[in-house]
Amino acid sequence: MKILVPVKRVIDYNIKVCIKKDGSDVDLNNTKMSINPFDEIAIEEAMRLKEAGIATEVIAMSCGTLASTDVLRTALALGADRSILVELEHNPEPLAVAKLIKVVCDKEQATLIICGKQAIDDDSNQTGQMVAALLGWSQATFASEVKIDGDSALVTREVDGGLETLKVLLPAVITTDLRLNEPRYATLPNIMKAKRKPLDTFSAADLGVDVSPRLTLLKVLEPTKRTAGVMLENVDALIGKLKTEAKVI
Amino acid sequence: MTVLVIAEHDNKVLKSSTLNCLAAAGELNAEIHLLVAGHQVSSVIEAAKIVSNVAKVLVADAEQYVFHTAENIAELVTSIASTYSHILVSATTFGKNMLPRVAALLDMSQISEIVSVESEDTFIRPIYAGNALAMIQSSDAIKFITVRATAFDAVLDSGGNAEVEMLSATADTLLSEVIGREISAGDRPELTAAAVIVSGGRGLGSEKKYYQLLEPLADKLSAALGASRAAVDAGFAPNDYQVGQTGKIVAPDLYFAIGISGAIQHLAGMQSSKVIVAINKDEDAPIFQMADYGLVGDLFDIVPELVAKL
Numbered sequence: 001m002k003i004l005v006p007v008k009r010v011i012d013y014n015i016k017v018c019i020k021k022d023g024s025d026v027d028l029n030n031t032k033m034s035i036n037p038f039d040e041i042a043i044e045e046a047m048r049l050k051e052a053g054i055a056t057e058v059i060a061m062s063c064g065t066l067a068s069t070d071v072l073r074t075a076l077a078l079g080a081d082r083s084i085l086v087e088l089e090h091n092p093e094p095l096a097v098a099k100l101i102k103v104v105c106d107k108e109q110a111t112l113i114i115c116g117k118q119a120i121d122d123d124s125n126q127t128g129q130m131v132a133a134l135l136g137w138s139q140a141t142f143a144s145e146v147k148i149d150g151d152s153a154l155v156t157r158e159v160d161g162g163l164e165t166l167k168v169l170l171p172a173v174i175t176t177d178l179r180l181n182e183p184r185y186a187t188l189p190n191i192m193k194a195k196r197k198p199l200d201t202f203s204a205a206d207l208g209v210d211v212s213p214r215l216t217l218l219k220v221l222e223p224t225k226r227t228a229g230v231m232l233e234n235v236d237a238l239i240g241k242l243k244t245e246a247k248v249i
Numbered sequence: 250m251t252v253l254v255i256a257e258h259d260n261k262v263l264k265s266s267t268l269n270c271l272a273a274a275g276e277l278n279a280e281i282h283l284l285v286a287g288h289q290v291s292s293v294i295e296a297a298k299i300v301s302n303v304a305k306v307l308v309a310d311a312e313q314y315v316f317h318t319a320e321n322i323a324e325l326v327t328s329i330a331s332t333y334s335h336i337l338v339s340a341t342t343f344g345k346n347m348l349p350r351v352a353a354l355l356d357m358s359q360i361s362e363i364v365s366v367e368s369e370d371t372f373i374r375p376i377y378a379g380n381a382l383a384m385i386q387s388s389d390a391i392k393f394i395t396v397r398a399t400a401f402d403a404v405l406d407s408g409g410n411a412e413v414e415m416l417s418a419t420a421d422t423l424l425s426e427v428i429g430r431e432i433s434a435g436d437r438p439e440l441t442a443a444a445v446i447v448s449g450g451r452g453l454g455s456e457k458k459y460y461q462l463l464e465p466l467a468d469k470l471s472a473a474l475g476a477s478r479a480a481v482d483a484g485f486a487p488n489d490y491q492v493g494q495t496g497k498i499v500a501p502d503l504y505f506a507i508g509i510s511g512a513i514q515h516l517a518g519m520q521s522s523k524v525i526v527a528i529n530k531d532e533d534a535p536i537f538q539m540a541d542y543g544l545v546g547d548l549f550d551i552v553p554e555l556v557a558k559l
């Protein structure tokens with residue numbers, strides 16, 4: 001079984017984004033970028049399936065500018081066998097990404113796609129579900145546990161009320177939640193090895209996919225900022241404030 | 250122009266987030282239809298048809314809809330989508346799981362978690378964990394939208410008189426099956442709808458202490474319990490308690506952050522709360538940068554004292 005893992009290059013999760021002065025977009029110049037944390041979890045899960053003898057090959061792919069090569073190298077250093085970059089001028093919308101993943105998946109004949117449930121930049125939480133739709137596959141989103149059982153996968157999902165166990169027929173798309181696993185660190189020898197692993201590049205045209213946007217970003221606004229309030233001396237002062245000033249108790 | 254809202258329910262009760270979603274739909278100034286898909290949903294239909302701004306309730310009742318699996322619900326919504334200008338659902342795990350599948354089946358994009366309706370085709374949504382807001386215009390024929398419940402005041406759940414139309418069920422896709430559910434049933438208010446939330450972080454130290462300390466406070470205030478990711482990862486609290494970028498988005502009147510440092514990802518989930526109280530032993534904890542009231546000290550002293558004096 002081949003597993004395809006799409007990964008995205010995003011702002012590092014420790015960094016707070018800045019908005020451009022003219023409000024046209026966020027400013028990512030000189031910002032530390034990393035692999036989307038959920039995608040790292042996806043790679044880890046795929047590697048565990050390979051190490052358990054269930055998967056035969058793990059292929060990482062990314063859709064973005066040439067800079068996305070970094071995150072593919074990260075995926076390779078974490079153990080992926082090879083990687084595919086779909087090189088684009090801009091970050092595409094989730095629907096376009098889903099179409100690109102579908103075409104690559106068809107070419108590669110993967111049986112399982114594991115991807116992050118959301119990217120921490122646009123927080124869309126769409127791509128996995130869209131790929132499943134385009135392929136006509138089953139989907140198991142927000143996974144916190146995955147077991148492969150013959151021609152199905154048993155997936156525990158984090159849902160609003162608690163947990164749900166879903167049995168999905170393979171082939172399937174699984175999207176990862178934070179508690180699925182704790183990703184390993186890339187060791188120095190593996191980082192060196194990753195440099196020699198295959199990285200194939202395609203354009204959207206090579207894959208016959210129209211990636212033109214459907215959405216226009218009109219502007220980016222600052223959210224209303226909260227300011228620090230007051231530090232109180234003791235519990236009595238807090239109760240007083242909550243009762244008489246904030247009037248919330 | 251007609252707008253479709255997809256109801257969230259458990260086959261018995263209409264979830265309150267649906268009322269917030271209907272409020273967002275109301276801002277489009279069009280006729281609103283509410284889809285109830287499930288199995289043996291008569292009490293949901295009764296609740297749905299009296300919601301103040303619903304013109305028509307569409308009902309699809311079949312066994313394959315009972316657990317709301319994305320594959321089957323998406324088939325159903327796809328089959329009726331073409332007559333609508335907008336299709337909305339709340340940005341809960343139910344909505345997030347299902348709607349992108351429908352949008353992609355119809356070759357359309359989705360706008361996730363809107364917090365404002367600017368016009369028929371323009372919406373505002375948070376990006377980067379809520380550190381920026383994007384104003385987005387869609388050129389798609391049908392706008393697929395998930396709605397952040399806390400950004401819209403619920404419509405009245407009574408006063409309406411909608412007509413009810415039964416739909417024929419779409420075929421079971423047989424792609425997935427729910428085989429187990431562990432749904433926490435407590436008597437506490439639902440986290441996303443609670444007026445007061447008592448949230449605990451890694452500072453609580455253990456599951457035992459999390460409950461020992463926070464339950465009495467929550468009881469006194471009729472509050473819901475919440476947690477940081479670190480507290481959930483460490484097993485102090487169940488996953489559905491997590492507040493944040495990747496957990497629940499809450500906006501209560503009063504939010505207690507107890508032993509929580511205030512990471513960007515946590516703030517993303519609670520920064521719209523009306524009043525925030527932070528209790529932390531580290532006076533430099535980032536949570537104090539946005540708390541209305543801060544108490545520096547050991548939570549193991551402060552929380553019991555607070556409970557005793559309330």
Ligand SMILES: Cc1cc2nc3c(=O)[nH]c(=O)nc-3n(C[C@H](O)[C@H](O)[C@H](O)COP(=O)(O)OP(=O)(O)OC[C@H]3O[C@@H](n4cnc5c(N)ncnc54)[C@H](O)[C@@H]3O)c2cc1C
Nearest residue numbers: 450451452477478479493494495496508509510515530548
């Ligand atoms: C992709 C991604 C998504 C994430 N999503 C979320 C999310 O949705 N929600 C979320 O919460 N986090 C999320 N996180 C994690 C986030 O970055 C932080 O790690 C997490 O919020 C920290 O939790 P905490 O504040 O409980 O723990 P810590 O940061 O360890 O803070 C514990 C605090 O307790 C205080 N403390 C300790 N002992 C005491 C005491 N006796 N008395 C008083 N105070 C005490 C300490 O001073 C400290 O400030 C996410 C991270 C990533 C990478």
